[in-house]
Amino acid sequence: MNNEEPPIFTYSQPGKIGVNLPAAGVETTPLPTELLRQDDLAGFPELTEPEVIRHFTRISQRNYSIDTGFYPLGSCTMKYNPKLHEEAARLPGFAAAHPLQDEELSQGALQLMYELQTYLGEISGFDAVSLQPAAGAQGELTGILVFRAYHLDRGDTQRTEVLVPDSAHGTNPATAAMVGLKVIELKSDARGNVDLADLKAKLSPRTAGMMLTNPNTLGLFEEHIVEICRLVHEAGGLMYGDGANFNAILGIAKPGELGFDFMHYNLHKTFTTPHGGGGPGSGAVGCTAALAPYLPGPRVRRRDDGRYEFFTPEKSIGRMKAFHGNFGMLVRAWTYIRSMGATGLRAVSETAVLNANYVRVMLKDIYPQAIDRICMHEVVLRGQIAGAPKDVRTLDIAKRLIDYGFHPPTIYFPLIVPEALMIEPTETESKQTLDHFIATMRRIAAEAVETPEVLHAAPTKAPVRRLDEVRAARQPILRYDAAAIARLQSE
Amino acid sequence: MTHYIPITDADRREMLKAIGVEQIEDLFIDVPESHRFPPLNLPPALSEPELMAELNRLSELNAHARRYSIFLGAGAYNHFVPAAVDQILRRGEFYTAYTPYQPEISQGTLQAIFEYQSLICALTGMEIANASHYDGATALAESAIMALNVVRNRRKIVVARGVNPQYRAVLRTYLQGLDVEIVGDETPGASIADALAHVDEQTALLIVQNPDFLGRLHDLRGLGAQVQARGALLAIHFDPIALGLFQTPAEAGADIATGEGQPLGLGLAFGGPYLGIFTTRQKYVHKIAGRIVGVTKDVDGRMAYVLTLRAREQDIRRERATSNICTNQGLMALASAVYMSLMGKRGMRMVAEITYQRAHYAAKRIASLPGYRVLADQPFFREFVVQCPRPVAEINAALRAQGIIGGYDLSADEPQLGNAMLIAVTEMNSPAEIDRLVAALAEV
Numbered sequence: 046m047n048n049e050e051p052p053i054f055t056y057s058q059p060g061k062i063g064v065n066l067p068a069a070g071v072e073t074t075p076l077p078t079e080l081l082r083q084d085d086l087a088g089f090p091e092l093t094e095p096e097v098i099r100h101f102t103r104i105s106q107r108n109y110s111i112d113t114g115f116y117p118l119g120s121c122t123m124k125y126n127p128k129l130h131e132e133a134a135r136l137p138g139f140a141a142a143h144p145l146q147d148e149e150l151s152q153g154a155l156q157l158m159y160e161l162q163t164y165l166g167e168i169s170g171f172d173a174v175s176l177q178p179a180a181g182a183q184g185e186l187t188g189i190l191v192f193r194a195y196h197l198d199r200g201d202t203q204r205t206e207v208l209v210p211d212s213a214h215g216t217n218p219a220t221a222a223m224v225g226l227k228v229i230e231l232k233s234d235a236r237g238n239v240d241l242a243d244l245k246a247k248l249s250p251r252t253a254g255m256m257l258t259n260p261n262t263l264g265l266f267e268e269h270i271v272e273i274c275r276l277v278h279e280a281g282g283l284m285y286g287d288g289a290n291f292n293a294i295l296g297i298a299k300p301g302e303l304g305f306d307f308m309h310y311n312l313h314k315t316f317t318t319p320h321g322g323g324g325p326g327s328g329a330v331g332c333t334a335a336l337a338p339y340l341p342g343p344r345v346r347r348r349d350d351g352r353y354e355f356f357t358p359e360k361s362i363g364r365m366k367a368f369h370g371n372f373g374m375l376v377r378a379w380t381y382i383r384s385m386g387a388t389g390l391r392a393v394s395e396t397a398v399l400n401a402n403y404v405r406v407m408l409k410d411i412y413p414q415a416i417d418r419i420c421m422h423e424v425v426l427r428g429q430i431a432g433a434p435k436d437v438r439t440l441d442i443a444k445r446l447i448d449y450g451f452h453p454p455t456i457y458f459p460l461i462v463p464e465a466l467m468i469e470p471t472e473t474e475s476k477q478t479l480d481h482f483i484a485t486m487r488r489i490a491a492e493a494v495e496t497p498e499v500l501h502a503a504p505t506k507a508p509v510r511r512l513d514e515v516r517a518a519r520q521p522i523l524r525y526d527a528a529a530i531a532r533l534q535s536e
Numbered sequence: 537m538t539h540y541i542p543i544t545d546a547d548r549r550e551m552l553k554a555i556g557v558e559q560i561e562d563l564f565i566d567v568p569e570s571h572r573f574p575p576l577n578l579p580p581a582l583s584e585p586e587l588m589a590e591l592n593r594l595s596e597l598n599a600h601a602r603r604y605s606i607f608l609g610a611g612a613y614n615h616f617v618p619a620a621v622d623q624i625l626r627r628g629e630f631y632t633a634y635t636p637y638q639p640e641i642s643q644g645t646l647q648a649i650f651e652y653q654s655l656i657c658a659l660t661g662m663e664i665a666n667a668s669h670y671d672g673a674t675a676l677a678e679s680a681i682m683a684l685n686v687v688r689n690r691r692k693i694v695v696a697r698g699v700n701p702q703y704r705a706v707l708r709t710y711l712q713g714l715d716v717e718i719v720g721d722e723t724p725g726a727s728i729a730d731a732l733a734h735v736d737e738q739t740a741l742l743i744v745q746n747p748d749f750l751g752r753l754h755d756l757r758g759l760g761a762q763v764q765a766r767g768a769l770l771a772i773h774f775d776p777i778a779l780g781l782f783q784t785p786a787e788a789g790a791d792i793a794t795g796e797g798q799p800l801g802l803g804l805a806f807g808g809p810y811l812g813i814f815t816t817r818q819k820y821v822h823k824i825a826g827r828i829v830g831v832t833k834d835v836d837g838r839m840a841y842v843l844t845l846r847a848r849e850q851d852i853r854r855e856r857a858t859s860n861i862c863t864n865q866g867l868m869a870l871a872s873a874v875y876m877s878l879m880g881k882r883g884m885r886m887v888a889e890i891t892y893q894r895a896h897y898a899a900k901r902i903a904s905l906p907g908y909r910v911l912a913d914q915p916f917f918r919e920f921v922v923q924c925p926r927p928v929a930e931i932n933a934a935l936r937a938q939g940i941i942g943g944y945d946l947s948a949d950e951p952q953l954g955n956a957m958l959i960a961v962t963e964m965n966s967p968a969e970i971d972r973l974v975a976a977l978a979e980v
């Protein structure tokens with residue numbers, strides 16, 4: 046794992062090729078010479094297939110992954126990705142079907158989408174689902190555009206503000222801004238809930254809606270959720286649910302029943318479609334009947350004759366992307382729900398919450414819990430170890446975990462918790478793994494007091510050690526440039 | 537317990553005891569009681585063999601490229617995917633990793649993205665590329681948002697009619713809250729020159745597509761200078777396969793170039809996941825959305841990769857971020873990097889050339905059929921418009937009976953063309969397959 050692997054471009058030799066292509070096999074039409082590119086693809090590498098495979102295999106080994114270890118990255122739900130799903134998505138009727146082929150030729154895909162819409166609606170208590178958004182953030186954009194369209198459609202043109210708690214993920218305020226709305230930040234109270242007094246003070250006829258993650262980013266279930274929804278509705282606003290933390294409440298509570306009007310699911314979290322080193326995801330969305338006419342199309346419906354068809358809702362905000370969503374992710378999520386069933390899904394959330402609380406009680410005597418409450422699927426601790434020097438920070442604890450073979454938790458989020466360590470074990474980890482992680486965290490706390498320099502130096506066992514991130518940003522090298530890299534190396 | 541949940545009953549008892557509660561239900565006391573533990577009305581769970589059988593059944597209800605000859609494109613193309621691409625994608629080290637927030641243990645993903653960015657720059661001639669957007673349509677929409685941030689106080693976007701109609705729709709969805717005027721594509725058949733005529737002192741961006749939605753190749757040299765002379769930016773939506781042979785967005789003077797990366801080894805996948813390619817000039821690096829990987833050193837002086845220039849992003853900048861994008865299409869960027877590496881200089885050119893030659897062969901053969909007319913007054917790459925003797929839907933139904941998925945029906949998007957079909961030909965359509973299409977068209 047520690048072998049350095051040079052950039053692929055350094056292997057290039059003129060004349061090599063890594064594919065075996067057919068001859069055109071037809072009479073030749075002259076190329077329009079005035080339209081040809083002038084540079085003959087300068088900078089493109091030339092390699093054979095074995096060289097390409099070895100290169101990418103070697104760099105893959107310089108990566109941490111769920112398949113190789115515990116990945117308690119809070120807010121990201123890094124659970125096991127079943128191998129069956131990978132086979133399912135690669136079946137030819139899914140992997141090699143054209144998105145615009147006739148609906149009559151796509152009935153299997155449409156049925157799967159229709160069923161997934163139905164299942165997600167049932168699990169969350171919503172009337173309508175659109176599978177189109179490609180990720181959570183795009184689901185948020187969809188929802189806030191729908192809120193805007195709904196208000197405008199009712200002639201309600203003054204609603205230009207979106208309330209967002211100070212604990213929210215950055216995509217929430219960024220989304221509201223993309224829709225041209227003003228972000229109004231809400232305070233959290235001492236129990237980690239939305240501060241009701243602050244909420245009341247900030248609700249107004251300008252409120253388009255509120256964006257709330259529940260369980261919230263402190264890993265806590267919002268204790269006043271029903272009242273919050275009621276207050277926002279009374280003010281004429283709508284409730285957006287950020288479903289990033291849905292893994293805590295499958296079969297435990299339905300956001301639609303709690304009072305939310307709209308939510309996104311991160312199929313790449315809760316429904317275990319793989320994260321792919323950054324994507325693709327799927328940010329499917331669900332909503333109430335009142336908002337359904339504004340959803341993006343196409344959605345799928347079942348005709349009276351039992352066939353399936355696409356349709357676009359009458360007052361749709363429009364398309365969010367080309368075609369029908371990240372379909373390959375939909376196949377995986379459908380497969381997951383069908384293999385878990387209702388009992389299995391509830392067991393998922395129960396176990397995810399059990400695991401998080403177990404980690405919580407085993408660590409909070411050394412790593413203070415941000416808010417001392419029973420948590421949901423994740424727990425937020427503070428990397429403030431009694432007796433350790435002040436300069437031992439959460440970052441050091443995280444980097445030291447790497448030396449012990451673990452992926453660090455999410456750090457410094459939510460922003461309202463100093464030195465935050467956000468730990469989400471998920472339900473697919475065994476007690477042995479959790480115990481090993483807990484013991485390691487306790488050992489690191491002891492090191493922080495006794496040998497803090499070890500933490501500052503960590504990691505020493507990873508493929509590389511701590512990086513000069515300032516250099517990366519000040520003198521950016523954003524594409525392969527042999528001279529720039531040589532300069533960097535000679536500095 | 538299920539086969540994905542490794543906590544035994546004994547474990548659970550011990551853990552509950554450690555937590556200090558009696559039963560698992562006690563962990564959910566914060567959930568309002570009247571809403572706690574709702575029943576889920578879902579079909580019964582299936583075992584793995586049962587599930588695979590059901591998946592196979594659904595899969596086989598669909599037409600697909602292994603059973604049908606596909607001449608349909610319109611934004612998704614049946615290009616060759618080398619077997620080696622999927623072998624890399626199947627590595628758990630890649631596909632079960634998250635966004636590389638911890639660079640010391642994410643060098644694999646980071647290096648792959650860096651090489652992707654580099655390959656995309658080489659392919660397009662552009663100076664910088666980000667780590668991907670959701671798809672070509674959203675990359676194009678983000679180009680408008682970026683232009684509005686670069687060119688201050690201008691609220692007009694001009695988009696040419698030749699841009700994929702779905703992309704134009706997404707552009708309008710994305711900008712609907714931002715008090716922006718989008719013009720230039722209203723008139724059927726409108727040209728790039730018509731769009732350019734709309735570019736004035738209110739305009740932030742002109743967006744064109746090359747080859748355009750109807751497959752036509754345009755000579756865009758000098759366009760960038762013309763647009764920039766009016767104080768606006770030029771965005772070109774390109775086709776990555778066409779770039780194996782034809783003019784790059786950089787040669788046209790583009791400030792931003794976006795593309796749909798699907799043809800670069802991703803397969804059809806019923807529309808996704810695909811790959812939004814986004815490139816621009818170095819000077820706009822602080823205005824670009826999404827993740828970017830750069831090179832640096834570790835404390836021991838070893839070369840290493842890292843996410844950089846992060847102060848543009850939502851987790852740091854919140855409502856002042858360049859975009860709300862977080863999760864992108866990382867694995868698809870990896871797929872395209874493996875594809876481009878396998879192809880190399882020669883392979884990229886060959887795929888483009890076979891595609892071009894076979895498309896022209898098909899066009900010539902179809903043009904010779906009585907009742908059919910091929911619109912080929914301009915150079916084209918992989919797609920071309922055929923005016924048919926009967927409605928396209930009827931022709932496609934007849935083709936289907938012969939195992940052929942015919943072209944895209946243009947009657948809704950470009951009604952002035954009559955019974956017009958957009959036919960796509962790639963290196964996957966053998967000459968014999970093309971001859972079968974021609975014979976089938978002759979019969980209908």
Ligand SMILES: Cc1ncc(COP(=O)(O)O)c(C=O)c1O
Pocket residue numbers: 120121180181182183214216217258262287289290311326328861862863
């Ligand atoms: C709480 C929360 N909200 C929103 C998002 C954004 O989701 P995505 O990355 O799928 O766009 C995330 C993901 O990181 C999240 O943790």
